[in-house]
Amino acid sequence: MCGVPGPPPLIWGDKMKEEMMEQYRELLTSYLKDRREDQLYAAQQMSKWMMEQKIPPEEMVSLHAEAVKRQMPDLPEEVHLSFDLLIEMMIGYGIALREHDSLINKQKELDYEIEVAVGMQQTLLPDAPPQLPQLDIGVISVPANRMSGDYYNFVNHGDSSIGVALSDIIGKGIPAALCMSMIKYAMDQLDNPSGPSEILRRLNNVVERNVDPSMFITMVYGVYDSSRHTFRYAAAGHEPGIFYHAKKGSFKDMTTRGLVLGVTKDTRYREYSLSLEPGDAIILFSDGVTEARIDGDFLGRDRLKELLRAHLDQPAQQAVEAIYQNLYERAKYNLKDDQTILMIRRKNDRDLIV
Amino acid sequence: MNVTIQEETRSEQVSALVVSGEVDAYTAPQLREKLMPLCKENREIYLDLSRVDYMDSTGLGVLIGAYKQLRSGGGRLVLTGMSPRLKRLMKITGLTEILDIEDGV
Numbered sequence: 001m002c003g004v005p006g007p008p009p010l011i012w013g014d015k016m017k018e019e020m021m022e023q024y025r026e027l028l029t030s031y032l033k034d035r036r037e038d039q040l041y042a043a044q045q046m047s048k049w050m051m052e053q054k055i056p057p058e059e060m061v062s063l064h065a066e067a068v069k070r071q072m073p074d075l076p077e078e079v080h081l082s083f084d085l086l087i088e089m090m091i092g093y094g095i096a097l098r099e100h101d102s103l104i105n106k107q108k109e110l111d112y113e114i115e116v117a118v119g120m121q122q123t124l125l126p127d128a129p130p131q132l133p134q135l136d137i138g139v140i141s142v143p144a145n146r147m148s149g150d151y152y153n154f155v156n157h158g159d160s161s162i163g164v165a166l167s168d169i170i171g172k173g174i175p176a177a178l179c180m181s182m183i184k185y186a187m188d189q190l191d192n193p194s195g196p197s198e199i200l201r202r203l204n205n206v207v208e209r210n211v212d213p214s215m216f217i218t219m220v221y222g223v224y225d226s227s228r229h230t231f232r233y234a235a236a237g238h239e240p241g242i243f244y245h246a247k248k249g250s251f252k253d254m255t256t257r258g259l260v261l262g263v264t265k266d267t268r269y270r271e272y273s274l275s276l277e278p279g280d281a282i283i284l285f286s287d288g289v290t291e292a293r294i295d296g297d298f299l300g301r302d303r304l305k306e307l308l309r310a311h312l313d314q315p316a317q318q319a320v321e322a323i324y325q326n327l328y329e330r331a332k333y334n335l336k337d338d339q340t341i342l343m344i345r346r347k348n349d350r351d352l353i354v
Numbered sequence: 355m356n357v358t359i360q361e362e363t364r365s366e367q368v369s370a371l372v373v374s375g376e377v378d379a380y381t382a383p384q385l386r387e388k389l390m391p392l393c394k395e396n397r398e399i400y401l402d403l404s405r406v407d408y409m410d411s412t413g414l415g416v417l418i419g420a421y422k423q424l425r426s427g428g429g430r431l432v433l434t435g436m437s438p439r440l441k442r443l444m445k446i447t448g449l450t451e452i453l454d455i456e457d458g459v
Contacts, residue, residue, distance in 0.1 A: 216418055
């Protein structure tokens with residue numbers, strides 16, 4: 001029973017008690033005489049007021065007992081005495097009520113703390129995709145509940161290159177969010193980031209040393225060089241991205257091999273490279289997307305590609321938002337996992353002419 | 355969404371667990387409770403996953419936790435009977451490279 005607050009503050013002084021008594025006695029007397037609806041309503045109003053004043057139920061019974069005694073002194077002694085028993089019985093209800101109130105308060109505090117954490121988590125994510133003259137980048141990340149286990153980041157790799165990371169932390173909610181802040185700060189510490197495989201190797205060592213044995217993180221890290229239009233990438237157990245080849249109008253699964261972060265020390269990650277022609281696009285996402293349940297079945301990569309095709313003519317940001325919206329609707333507004341979609345497109349030459 | 359786990363001890367050193375159903379965020383703790391106490395030194399654990407319809411990352415986390423525990427004590431975790439879907443998950447996460455995976459039961 002710990003955490004139950006003590007008795008209510010002493011607002012229930014003698015003078016007030018006497019006033020309440022008189023009011024209640026009047027109400028009781030008039031009701032016994034007329035038995036009208038509005039008198040019952042007045043009793044309801046009074047009870048509401050007493051609850052607001054945190055007057056416990058046993059006090060209410062005691063008020064009634066006293067009013068009866070004053071109004072009908074000739075009742076048999078047993079009737080008056082019986083109220084003593086009722087008051088004892090009501091004390092338990094009073095305690096339960098205070099316990100309930102205290103739980104509600106705790107719940108409110110917890111809600112508030114989570115709200116603050118949600119806000120802090122938002123600050124871990126970059127504000128907006130970076131602007132590079134020949135690239136169109138769009139990203140959306142929506143948690144299934146309030147806190148997310150998905151993470152993405154953009155990292156500056158010098159003048160014409162941009163690094164992107166997309167990560168899925170095992171589990172959801174608060175533990176995942178805590179882990180996310182570790183990843184974010186580990187990434188901030190990567191001064192002089194070389195290439196994707198080196199970055200994953202270093203992050204793996206951080207995660208391996210610092211997390212619970214059954215915790216792990218998947219990540220794809222890529223560097224887009226906008227002077228050569230190559231995308232070098234490596235993955236740590238992350239769902240492979242999709243490459244869109246504009247000229248052929250076809251999709252290709254991006255080859256990836258690599259162990260999730262946090263399992264073994266000194267894991268090596270293989271690096272891959274893609275060349276992008278104008279209009280080509282790279283789409284990275286978390287497995288919440290392909291595993292969204294649509295009509296009882298997983299969305300899967302094929303249906304994701306269909307969805308991508310339907311939105312490829314839009315600017316990247318509009319496209320990822322539209323794809324998410326479509327998924328959300330088809331999943332009957334009930335997505336069980338966090339959803340992150342990131343699209344990088346090399347602009348068409350015609351879009352570059354201003 | 356339920357999971358059932360049957361345990362059979364084959365010898366002092368070898369245990370086998372048969373897992374059926376879905377292993378996700380809700381049921382993974384049940385698997386962890388059964389599996390972790392078995393992960394003692396030099397122990398060999400066979401995990402039959404042929405009746406697992408679905409496993410998410412939380413389930414994988416349990417397997418990784420068990421793998422690490424056994425590895426540090428000279429033991430071994432062997433996964434058997436995985437569905438193509440599960441095999442794909444193991445491949446993507448790179449776990450195929452480090453876990454012992456056998457086709458038969």
